[in-house]
Amino acid sequence: GAVVSQHPSRVICKSGTSVKIECRSLDFQATTMFWYRQFPKQSLMLMATSNEGSKATYEQGVEKDKFLINHASLTLSTLTVTSAHPEDSSFYICSARGSGQDSGTQYFGPGTRLTVL
């Protein structure tokens, strides 16, 4: 149980393109989803927290107009990187937590490798 998927797993795009990444909880309802970014050989950095049906809460330094998050259902959250630039190239990972699960436990998706040319 507690499986989280992401799509796509890898995307290469031109500078200026917008890219949408999907995060799905496959076998549980995720009331809260989290989006992280991870640069090579570094730890995970939380970008934003989203609760189903409400606006996402962004961490300091993360531009909400550049990283659009939508959590429209209990099983799906999307992250859209708008007008992507090479510095946005990174490994984006989502995680999900259900209402019935241990407080704090997050289950992670496999990640999406974004390369902006």
Add this chain to the structure above:
Amino acid sequence: GESVGLHLPTLSVQEGDNSIINCAYSNSASDYFIWYKQESGKGPQFIIDIRSNMDKRQGQRVTVLLNKTVKHLSLQIAATQPGDSAVYFCAENNNAGNMLTFGGGTRLMVKP
């Protein structure tokens, strides 16, 4: 500010030996801790967790120890196998924010 950190960035062990990965945390309000394993190009995988009202918890081949006095967390892996090679992250949960704060990670390398 409050942070979670690791003492050793890289740990190299012989196959079959026991591994110990350490983590220091500084937020005394944290009440829940998790160890994650991350293989190259993949998302973090839950290994084991522990709440602050416990000082030890065991899983299959893994044990987590929590010392709240010195704010120290460790992950012990028994009979380390090549498949254990990965980066291990500790994470702490601040119940007030219900968010995870990750440490810097330790790379475990298992020599055959």
